[in-house]
Amino acid sequence: MLHLLRYPLICLLLWQSVPAMAQTYLNMEEHDAKPYYFGITLAANQSYFKMYHSTAFLADDSIMVAEPLKTMGFNLGLLANARLNSRFDLRFNPQLIFASKNLYYRETYPKPQDTDKKIESILLSFPLQIKFKSDRIGNMRVYTIAGLKFDYDLASNARARRAEDLVKISKTDYGYEVGAGFEFYFPSFIFSPEIKISNGLGNVHVKDKHLRYSNVIDQMHSRMIVFSIHLEG
Numbered sequence: 265m266l267h268l269l270r271y272p273l274i275c276l277l278l279w280q281s282v283p284a285m286a287q288t289y290l291n292m293e294e295h296d297a298k299p300y301y302f303g304i305t306l307a308a309n310q311s312y313f314k315m316y317h318s319t320a321f322l323a324d325d326s327i328m329v330a331e332p333l334k335t336m337g338f339n340l341g342l343l344a345n346a347r348l349n350s351r352f353d354l355r356f357n358p359q360l361i362f363a364s365k366n367l368y369y370r371e372t373y374p375k376p377q378d379t380d381k382k383i384e385s386i387l388l389s390f391p392l393q394i395k396f397k398s399d400r401i402g403n404m405r406v407y408t409i410a411g412l413k414f415d416y417d418l419a420s421n422a423r424a425r426r427a428e429d430l431v432k433i434s435k436t437d438y439g440y441e442v443g444a445g446f447e448f449y450f451p452s453f454i455f456s457p458e459i460k461i462s463n464g465l466g467n468v469h470v471k472d473k474h475l476r477y478s479n480v481i482d483q484m485h486s487r488m489i490v491f492s493i494h495l496e497g
Contacts, residue, residue, distance in 0.1 A: 291403050291449040298347060303454075303496035305341035310334055311363040311385075313468075313484040320473070321480035326373035330480050333380065337363035343494055345395070353395040355409065361387040365486065367431060369477060381431055381477055386418040391441055391462075403449040410442045413462065415486075422470045431478045432470035437486055439464035445492075456494035463487055 295301070313332040321330060341359030348354055367381040393411030420435040443460025464486035472478050 290400075291451050292454065295449070295454070296350075296400065300344065300346045301496060303343035303345070303456075303494050305339065305343055305357060305359060305492055305494050307339035307341070307359070307490050307492035309337045309339055309361065309363055309462075309488050309490045311337055311365050311486065311488040313365050313367070314487050315367075315481060316483040318480055318482040324480055327369055327371055327477075327480050329368065329370035330477075331368050332484075333366040333368050335364040335366055337361065339389075339490065339492070341389075343496065345496070351397055353397065355393045355395050355411075357391050357393065359387075359389045359391070361385070361389050361415075361488075363387060363488065367477070379477075381429070383431060383433055384419055385433070388416045388418065389462075390414045393441060397447075400449075405447045406444070407447065408442075408444045409458075409460065411440070412438070413441055414438050415464070429477060430472075430475050431481070432472060432475070433484075434466070434468045434470055437464045437466045437468050439466070439486070443490075445494075447496075452497075454494075454496040456492075456496060458492045458494060460490050460492070461488070462490055 312334040315330070315332050317330065321327070339359045339361045341357055344356045346354045363385045365383050365385065367383065369379040369381065371377050371379060391411055391413035393409045396408050398406040415437040417433065417435050420433050421430060422432050422434055424430060424432065439462065441460050441462045443458055445456050445458030448455045466485070467483040468486055469481050469484040
């Protein structure tokens with residue numbers, strides 16, 4: 265008897281679930297038709313340099329190790345999004361980035377010691393991105409981004425007076441960004457967590473053969489992994 269009753273019970277449960285699924289409410293349904301909208305960005309970053317040693321490093325017997333360190337920072341930004349069509353948006357996401365890309369040295373002269381050189385940056389970053397969106401699944405969708413950026417370092421020491429312990433960094437950099445995220449639709453705003461890779465293409469190291477810690481470096485390129493929260497309206 266129980267075996268025979270199993271099928272009617274399943275049918276009854278399915279029949280009751282259909283209206284529940286049909287009554288799922290779509291938040292901000294009109295938002296997808298907006299030609300443009302704005303938001304704010306809060307983010308955490310992990311930044312470092314990709315380093316290439318100079319020929320002087322091989323000849324130097326006082327500095328045995330020179331390598332980058334990964335450090336944490338944070339971003340604050342604005343967001344402007346323009347709808348191109350149902351699949352693609354153009355996004356401008358200027359940000360103020362607080363980052364620290366430190367360097368580690370192991371020295372043997374004048375005495376054996378480990379040294380960390382702190383290179384702090386306050387970046388004005390101007391990324392322009394293309395955003396590719398999936399279909400909306402209820403109150404959620406997935407997207408990917410790709411684009412170019414230009415950075416200006418407000419804390420650059422490129423013009424600082426010569427000092428033996430300096431590693432000079434250029435004021436400007438350019439690069440590319442790729443990432444992915446989710447959009448969760450709430451009644452009055454969109455919550456969008458996102459992760460992206462932001463890599464510089466330019467050499468930000470300002471060479472100066474007279475600077476001890478700089479002389480062993482040929483090129484440095486910025487690298488950053490960013491986890492962002494966008495709040496969009």
